Amino acid sequence: MSNEVRRVPLDFDWPLNKVWGGYIRPAELEGTRCEECDGSGQTHFGWWLQKFSYVMGMLAEDVREQERGKPMHPWLSQFPHPHGHWEYPVAGDPQSGPGRFVIDRPSTDALDFFAVLMGVDKEQITGSLFGRQPNYAVMTKLLEVTGTDVSCKVCDGHGSTEKYPGQRTEADAWVPTGPPEGEGWQLWETVSDGSPISPVFPTADALAGWMSDPERGDRWVPAETARKFIDAGWAPTGVATSRDGAVSGVEFMGWTQRDD
Secondary structure, eight states, rough: OOEEEEEEEOOOOOOOOOOOOSSOGGGGGGGGTTTTTTTTBBOOHHHHHHHHHHHHHHHHHHHHHTTTTOOOOOHHHHHHSEEEEEEOSSSOOOGGGGOEEEEEEOTTTTHHHHHHHHHGGGGOOSSTTBBBOOOHHHHHHHHHTTTEEEEEEEETTSSSEESSHHHHHHEEEEEEEEOOOOEEEEEEOOOOOOOSSSSSBSSSHHHHHHHGGGGGGGGGOOOOHHHHHTTTTSOSSOOOOOOOOOOEEESHHHHBEEEO
């Protein structure tokens, strides 16, 4: 998941978790959903490849899950014929009693593999909300190596056909507009087109306090980590840190900052 700090007016009252209206292209510029690809913009093989690529990327994510003491995701643990071994009451002796099959979870060389594939430092690869996830890098690299085009041939990969001649040109010319700028500090998510996920705070310290509030559950980060994120210098990328606040790379766990 990616998040950004935005500077907005103190009285900015756009609803939380709702995509900012300026990022939504007007409905009249939207085409007709392509029936061939059901709006996906890719072939049926492309969809299958995307699904398998997602599972492959989970091999790296599971290494991080192990570090956090979390169980394996069902998509992996229930995978047909998983890799593993049998354990018996007496090690190595099938005659000693009923055995149980134990899945051998991915080892840390999965991080090395995906780091090379993605062209990033392996410390940036994580299965948390804040990391660089390898799922789509797998599909991108496979298509690049094979020179395969999985875009829908009916809609040319757009997922829609034109409602009228020139409609796509008009849609391509449309430019999104960001929220108004101001003195306030607010956290936004950018997984969707972009929506606010925190109240507007009058100071950076107040926003950092909200980010480091344990009441936020899984979205909580240590106070030092929150401050490093906010103070990183308003660059396109910030400083990578772990959950304990230690600096480890050049990107802040997928969080970037901007003031536009």
